[in-house]
Amino acid sequence: MRPIEIAPGIYDVGVKDWNIRDFHGYSTYQGTTYNAFLVVDDKIALIDTVKKEFADQMLRQIATIVDPRRIDLVVSNHTEMDHSGALPRIMHRVGEDKPVYCSKMGLKGLKQHFRAPLNYQAVSTGDELSLGRRTLAFLETRMLHWPDNMFTYLKEDQILFSSDAFGQHYAGPENFDDEMGEAVMPHAKKYFANILLLYAPLILKLLDQVGKMGLTFKMICPDHGVLWRRDMHKILEAYGRWARQETSAKALVVYDTMWQSTRHMAEAIAGGLAAAGVRALPLDLRHCHRSDVMTEVLDARAVVVGSPTLNNNVFPTVADFLTYMKGLKPLGRVGAAFGSYGWSGEAVKLIGAELGGMNFRMVEPGLRLPYVPDADGLAACEAFGRQVAAAMGGNA
Numbered sequence: 169m170r171p172i173e174i175a176p177g178i179y180d181v182g183v184k185d186w187n188i189r190d191f192h193g194y195s196t197y198q199g200t201t202y203n204a205f206l207v208v209d210d211k212i213a214l215i216d217t218v219k220k221e222f223a224d225q226m227l228r229q230i231a232t233i234v235d236p237r238r239i240d241l242v243v244s245n246h247t248e249m250d251h252s253g254a255l256p257r258i259m260h261r262v263g264e265d266k267p268v269y270c271s272k273m274g275l276k277g278l279k280q281h282f283r284a285p286l287n288y289q290a291v292s293t294g295d296e297l298s299l300g301r302r303t304l305a306f307l308e309t310r311m312l313h314w315p316d317n318m319f320t321y322l323k324e325d326q327i328l329f330s331s332d333a334f335g336q337h338y339a340g341p342e343n344f345d346d347e348m349g350e351a352v353m354p355h356a357k358k359y360f361a362n363i364l365l366l367y368a369p370l371i372l373k374l375l376d377q378v379g380k381m382g383l384t385f386k387m388i389c390p391d392h393g394v395l396w397r398r399d400m401h402k403i404l405e406a407y408g409r410w411a412r413q414e415t416s417a418k419a420l421v422v423y424d425t426m427w428q429s430t431r432h433m434a435e436a437i438a439g440g441l442a443a444a445g446v447r448a449l450p451l452d453l454r455h456c457h458r459s460d461v462m463t464e465v466l467d468a469r470a471v472v473v474g475s476p477t478l479n480n481n482v483f484p485t486v487a488d489f490l491t492y493m494k495g496l497k498p499l500g501r502v503g504a505a506f507g508s509y510g511w512s513g514e515a516v517k518l519i520g521a522e523l524g525g526m527n528f529r530m531v532e533p534g535l536r537l538p539y540v541p542d543a544d545g546l547a548a549c550e551a552f553g554r555q556v557a558a559a560m561g562g563n564a
């Protein structure tokens with residue numbers, strides 16, 4: 169299927185990883201791609217590589233276009249091993265004396281990953297490199313999402329090679345956004361929610377910087393998923409909205425349950441929220457992957473978390489979710505805690521403390537019910553849901 173000529177003389181020589189289902193804790197239930205790009209000009213540049221185990225596949229693809237030994241230089245936009253793992257193998261074929269351009273932090277990171285010395289050349293924002301008829305320009309994007317990240321912009325073609333930004337963990341028959349239509353957006357949203365959300369303030373600054381630089385794009389080429397060639401404004405607008413952490417009248421009731429009591433509470437709380445006009449989603453952590461729940465958190469105004477008390481603590485899946493969400497730093501949400509218990513009932517207090525620690529506006533006190541909720545208990549849950557809805561500030 170690959171390589172693909174994405175513009176005259178410019179090829180995607182990356183690979184599709186159809187089978188990956190877990191990307192360091194993110195559920196990649198439709199695989200992913202590791203995109204890498206070959207620009208054939210007077211000089212030949214390779215931008216990014218792939219995971220180590222796909223190195224030979226990538227080399228075979230390059231060889232259908234040019235002998236890899238004809239590559240003059242390599243650009244490493246990002247040190248993480250899904251884009252640089254194949255670098256030593258690739259350089260062995262390309263020639264270990266050929267320059268590898270990367271950011272200053274990239275130079276440090278690559279040296280710490282690979283013992284073999286390569287001809288690293290550090291570049292900074294504003295630096296340019298002529299390929300002959302075309303020019304590569306570099307823009308460091310520190311902490312989006314590693315210290316080493318940078319963009320490479322092909323000036324004459326107005327193509328942005330954006331590394332992880334604007335990507336999606338998705339492998340399918342499509343290669344471009346217009347081949348997917350709206351179906352691309354849930355993948356892009358999940359990627360943002362699980363990889364980039366904690367850097368939202370930096371993304372806003374970057375979007376502002378890109379606007380001030382007057383960069384225009386005929387194509388945005390991330391290192392994962394399909395390439396944007398039709399609706400660049402759509403992904404740029406979505407990144408602005410997600411980075412501003414804009415939410416809607418949507419509440420999540422995230423829980424796990426031992427003997428169904430916390431589930432009954434969750435569904436009654438969701439009922440109370442729905443009755444107040446909120447779009448409420450009960451999400452059972454035994455059936456919903458943490459990364460899918462996090463995708464829903466991205467535009468939810470309230471996150472209500474429930475757990476039974478197990479061994480004086482919260483249920484492990486709930487602790488897992490709270491830890492995961494905390495790291496991704498959603499801001500400005502309403503929070504609430506609930507759960508059933510037998511005799512000690514610490515879980516609700518512990519959840520409340522965790523959500524409070526994330527600066528959620530807490531609905532206090534949380535709601536805990538002994539053993540099995542009766543009709544009065546379920547009515548209390550519905551009332552709790554309405555209380556959360558009120559704290560969300562209307563339906564806007």
Ligand code: FEO
Nearest residue numbers: 246248250251332
């Ligand atoms: Fe796709 Fe941060 O690597």
